[in-house]
Amino acid sequence: MLDIKFIREHPELVKDGIRKKGAEDNIDEVIKLDAQRRDLLQRVEVLKNKRNVVSEEIGKLKRDKKDASVSIAQMDEVKIQIKSLDDQIAENEKNLNQLLLTIPNIPHPSVPGGRMPVDNQEIAKWGEPPVIDFKPKPHWEIAQELDIIDFERGVKITGAGFPLYKGKGAQLQRALINFFLDEALKRGYKEVQPPLMVNAESATGTGQLPDKEDLMYVATKDDLYLVPTAEVPVTNIHRNEILKEDQLPIKYCAYTPCFRREAGSYGKDVRGLNRLHQFDKVELVKFVHPGLSYNELEGLREDAELLLQKLSLHYHTLLMCAGDMGFTQSKKYDLEVWSIGQQRWLEVSSISIFEAFQSRRMNIRFRPRGEGKPEFVHTLNGSGLALPRVVAAILEHYQTPEGKVIVPKVLHKYTGFEVIG
């Protein structure tokens, strides 16, 4: 969430930022509640001070075996007033907090305006589409012919969007996961294996709750949520902690399955591996010093891009416009890999900075060296990478006229085979 003091002092700036994201702003209501809250606080604190002072006097009287009944009687009214004001404050803070949790992060000045995909800026392009003299097939045809991904049986077992990987398909997945993790380790990330279910507090911390609950699978009996991304459990590792400045930056990588309900799409968008309810991903998460966070964003983008480069896949990098960013982000890059079989770009990584938006929700701070109050860290994360569309791109990019698939060289030591089919 945003800093209430910042909202109080820069209401127009915040309203403008929210508008750029295409969201509705209720800043006036926030400011009204905030003013009300501070007024109530002042009034109750005067009374509480009186209570403390008089109680101490009563204590002294009792110790001296003197009569304290006058002072005690005097507190009756004060007690009632405190109770009443405390109730009002609790109500006010509940409303204010609910409101603050639904206010999106505002975009960084370097983020382009606009709401539509065409407003995203292509800032880099790497590699070339493969040169082939036959008609490339989409990955779902290749996968079916090679019998490495079984969509039908996935439907039988669970439902649409839950593919069954088989044989070299399963092995390719495992190879990619290991490759991604190893590369992250080389780049200084520490590997973690987080829980795959999280509680409501964690989901609120990263911004999935309160109002994006429909994106997640919920175990209602235990009030737990299946992780939609490792971002949620990994960023929550340091919830309610004060870190030492020397510890920063903290860099984690984690492989997890991801579960997303994502209702609504159809047709070519959800064909094959394009959009799934369960998929694998290696996620990179950073906790950094606020002064360095935008440099760290570029570093994170490079970490992710390097993976596509090593796989020799053609991709481009987009700087996302304000309206195409999520609720929590202040700046975001997307990496899209070229799908030659579908003749379209597929998003395989999303690299974002949240500034203190998440850390304020989660209360993650660091203590500056020497003197100084704790400050909120900045959090970032990026996919490094999401598997299914990378698999799709590999199958299509490396297909041969005979219907086989050449495994990218960098994966050989992980797969143990060089050709599928």
Add this chain to the structure above:
RNA sequence: GGAGAGGUGUCUGAGUGGUUGAAAGAGCCGGUCUCGAAAACCGGUGUGCUCUUUAUGGGUAUCCAGGGUUCGAAUCCCUGCCUCUCCGCCA
């Protein structure tokens, strides 16, 4: 699943209704000493909110969380969460 014990500051750990924001020790910061370091000694050292004449300022809250009793709660009561020990079950 059954029985018991317990959750105090960065850590260890006192404290069972009235100068307790909280003893003591450790750690950390500053200083003295030293060529320097260690040791020793001296001083300081939580966090949130809020007010103002923004200051080595005032108030308030905070001893797992949420309620309650009381003039007054770390201390008493209730609920929840978590940890530990024993038994049972188990990959």
